[in-house]
Amino acid sequence: MSAQAGDDPAWSAAAKAALAQADARLARRFDAGARADRLIALRARAVDVQVRAAWRRCIPADAPLALFAVGGYGRGELFPQSDVDLLVLAEPDAQQTWQAALARFIALLWDAGLQASHAVRSAGECTEAAADQSVLTALIEARPLAAGEDEAARLAEVLSPQKVWPPEDFYEAKLEEQRLRHARFGDTSDNLEPNLKDGPGGLRDLHLLGWLALRSLGVHTLDKLIELGRLGWDEAAALERERRALCRLRYGLHLVAGRREERLRFDYQKLLAARLGYADDADSLGVEKMMQGFYRSAAVVRRIGDRLLQRFEEHFEGVAAPEPIDAEFERRSGYLAARVPGWLGSDPAHIFALFAAWAVDPSLRGLHSQTARELAQELPQIPAYTDASPALREAFMQLLRGPQPVQTLERMARAGVLGRWIPAFQRVSGRMQFDLFHVFTVDQHTLAVLRNLAGFASGEPDPRFSIAHQVWPSLRKPELLLLAGLFHDIGKGRGGDHSELGAVDARAFCEAMGLSEADTALVEWLVRRHLLMSVTAQKQDITDPEVIHRFAGEVADRQRLDHLYLLTCADIAGTSPKLWNSWKDRLLADLHTATRLALRRGLGQPVAADERIAENREAARALLLASGHDDAAIDALFARMPAENFLRSRPDQIAWQAAALRDARAGEPVVASRAMAGRDGRDGLDVLVHMPDQDGLFAAIVIALDRLGMSVLQARVLDGPDGTIFDTFHVLPAEQRQAPEPALLAASLARALGGDLSRMLPARRSQPQHLRHFRVAPQLDFAEIAGGTRIGLICTDRPGLLADVARVLREQHLRVHDARIATFGERAEDLLLVSDEHNHPLAPDRCDALRAALLAALDGDKR
Template identity: 40%
Template structure:
């Protein structure tokens, strides 16, 4: 069963809603005339009173209504002062103000309805009214129109027509207002049908802007799917077509059940509360639930940190589950409206089986008792949809029945062999897997059938790395795996597609994807707990012991490949051999590879890049070769060096480079150089070094479209302890993201640096002018032998400032290669690598190579280091000295 996060504790003290009426204003003003300064003071006083009542626990519905009434009172007083004796004019509230819903910084949308041209005196009075209204305090949007102008503008602009539907008379003549209302709801402007179609198109476009998901790290409370705008959409259609005044009217018309109305009102009230507090926290109109405010709102709503769940995560889970429920209701109601407004005559019925039929193109039950008679139909529905690709979706009536009967999915239901077979059939169907699993989650069926999945619905992790909630991320993993399996997407990731399409049982990869993060938020190792869940599920669903263990192994090891590629030196044959031993065979490697790529791409699409893809591909290829060779016959270091040199020589020979000249250059290079670089890179470096006439001056080369992804920057300079810090500072000041740094000290007292960089947004550098800029700056830096690094003046991104990441430093031994491994986890910020370089220089530590990874707001960097004589840091005192230097530099402002 889907577990609901507990609602935040609310004040138990009964709070009396404030009254804002003419008597209140007169009492507040005393004997004074309602001049702007007096009304401004009244507005400030009332706003303060509302903030106090919000803090005391006054409901959001009372707050938004009270603020609206307060503005009514102020506006009427000001209107009567300037235009009280004027006939034929009407002051009208439109938009949200017309609905009587105002938040602390909501716009005050007004329209003045006039009867023809205004005499000069009235025009002056109206201008004074509007000018003084601005002086009171709130942001005001206004228009002055005749009835004919309303007709013309509303015909052309659906937004104006929508605002008129919300029109509410504040003060002034009644007859012109009634004429406006009659016009607004006539077919003269928009027919009910055309209005509905246009608003439906508007909603689709709006949802697309948010990638059709409310599960973003910083959602928009108003505009995101499931947000307040979706509730308003229901209200607009209900008012235009059915003449409804409130959401409760829809219940009396039979479009909403009592339970659905309750959930709609509760969801709206919660979002109102969030938006009210959001405006207060921001001190301005702000509808984005930014990281800056999530912590504050969680605290104000009464959430507290728990052992396995932060207060902010509990708050955001409630938010996501609320908008998910509102999204479901929006879909169902708009489908009902579509059937009532757009479909005419007798419905078109096409029978499918004893349970289902197509009704006007939508899957529908044959009668209302289908799920009660045979609960298995709750799963069968999704399998039928896979086999009916022409179906436009599920009818609103059937969606409602699913919601009413999903409680039937209990332990008895899960044990039923028929239902187990149906679930596996959905997973194995050649089409529609992703669509139907998304639909199963949306309708609340997936979380009922797999209770563990229900716990992660709407669950977020408070960081910048995990862009989506756990359930949304999981469904994106499933989607990515499906794209690998379908040949029409072969062009996206050819190698993943080749491997996925050759897997004997692709459904095992889907199951691993479904369970890989299912234990998030329970405490303990989510990989181990999830593996246990997966093993039980697979065995219960009739999978063989081998297949069940394979799925469980994938869940347990789903981070293995990415961590190895990003945190270990995969140029080291022993690293490859150790990884191959853990994988065991090619089949496990194939499954793990496609799952890893699908997982990383679904975690944060903006952090996926060609460099990361090349790392994973390189690890996969080298491991495949190790497995073919046999684990009892690992590749020796010298053998790999010789193989790389042989291939490099062959490449250079094709370019008519003499082997003896090559070997002269290579004499100065240590064996490790040939492990850390590919033959293509060695070819590039060798030609550059041969063409460089003076070995005592720096050499700089920039190569775009590097084979490993990203842009490669190659620097060769006389040995200089400050060179790494200077180069790092220059790259960071250029706004580049450093992905990899490989440093090789030559036997003739030079140092070779090879950097791989991308733009800060993760994009490739494809502008020749940008490459020229990098070349120019790096050549300047390389020429400043012994010079200090330049200062970093870039600002920290806004989102990063919301997090405080403690610095953690860990040392490990790389005995096989005579190095020490330094692992640093800290908050990412401009100049980070330069600070680390400064600490290495301060403690006279030599950097051999680095693997740089940014995980959202966190930097997780690996450095392979030695003493200046190339020996490892075996002394605890030396390690502590380096750690102290790093902490001093990194924790200054973190």
């Protein structure tokens, strides 16, 4: 007989207290180092006690109802914040009769603090609902809580493959579900905030293997697959090891989040790392060590999971007759396999031969699962390159010189071979950097850089890289650039300058591979100076002939220049999908072109500013003549421009500016905008403002652009004739999906500048949540240079930062002549050239006042 409902509140309170005590006890055991996979089983048992007790309070023992745990709870796994999924098996009449009692039962669970989700179904309704494979997936793991053997057998029967989802159909459906899930989470095994449950290599991928084993072969644990010959003992041990590691991360995440959370968000990463006992040291943050462990676990789950999925495929489709390729290899169902078991282990050279055979035939689907397993078993036998024979070293170099070298390196990396061959690569495998700039682990970034280089080698023009396909054919030995890409970040995480450390590694490797001194020196220099071109283009004025001359002096020859240009493009574009844009493409292409011309001219004959001005003027004139302007009109338009504009702007920019001036009389304000040539506004816009000068005008322009949703990447502020300004900006929409039409942007900006500029203030915005975990202490540097005082500003990036800085400069009555805005994840690194009202450098007391005002503005935005 069920208990009286009047006692339910007291029961729920007692049950809630008991569960809280159990959770606290399990949390203490977790912090003491107990295995999380055992704790989730113990929590499921603790919940079982309360669920069964609540059932008994509400449902008589002779009622025609059966209660099952399903989903993860059915597996006997409950993390601290997991849902409690239940199935009540009851025929329609019983459902109607016991509706109120079932509602009371569920209410009791919720009042006890259990987030119970439930379904009440008849046997027939279970079959109908299981037409949705996700429902079937939950039901096939049903575990009786208050059900006899007959009810359990009946549920199993209505869900049998004869009734719904034959095993092969289930396999295909789950495979497609996995593909969509991986795509949905954006390959988050390699991203900054990975999903422990649903991301690639996460717990859901392990569950998938268990569901397929259950549905296809009728076994409830992966261990049973060993007896069936479907899984090696070593593979089973590796999957179990990574399951425990992932369980520990997920258990701890639930504890620190205090709610159901499956993604390792920045909010929790440091808290979780500390709770798990990871400590900072000179080389790495504790959080980076924790994340590296996750990435490595995910990689193993994916690697072995792919093998097992291939074996399920063979289970359904049968094993096709092998097709011989040569004496060593054959095709099995489209996969590459060694013909003789154990052949891979007889000689390390056979492993490189395997990858060479794979590279020759692009139609191969991959390695056969048996060969992939043998390869994994033989990994410890692969020597480091320092201990390898000359023949083995030459075999590796032949892979770099052969077909698909980048794909081969990527395959070797994913299989673990590259890390054995180059131990330094293994140290950066799975290594993350706790910032917003590097969105991939070091090894995944390296592979992305190599893939970009492969794209340049294809010969097919890529609109993202305007001249890369033209530069690539100039390389005498492309493998040298691949080696530079492979080693450029290999020194990260060792506590020193990663470029210097990587250069040492690169030289040692090249010498061991028998490369000539000239080739070795090129690779070493590229690794050591791989940031040179990026820093020069983004932080210096590459329209200045002196900047070009200094850069050309460091590069020294055309081969270095071409290699460095391609490596820089590949590196920036491989750091983050959002980092590369048309502005960076144009900067690097311009720097490459200008440096090539400087090298051709000779370092002993630097280009003078007057010569550059004349060249740009004549090139712009040719463009205007081609568009129908005559010489007299062109001369009149050029007279309205400052002379320095012909030094600082490209010919196509000068021609566009002249066209914008054409329809306005001298002295009239001109505000114009254009999208990058051949691109839309999402990739960046140029903005020209030509109008009478007044105090605070630069700040007003920047504030107005910020309010219009535009981020300023570069600003060049020039004095025009007759008391005017001639300012050019390169801007990007803050939301690239909402890029404005250039004409609309110009009109909106003109309207904003037509009002009272002194009343224009920056928009106030809250700092984005993800930036709050990455505070960069403000750094300010002042240097007196030709033309004024250069301010170097490093601080935490945020929306409206430049607008706030411009407001401070306006309040200090300073003039801005140039601004370069660089953002590296959460870190802003801006350079501004300013002067006082008389175009003189700032006196020391004004520098002090400006420093205090800027720091106050930056400090006041911790909102």
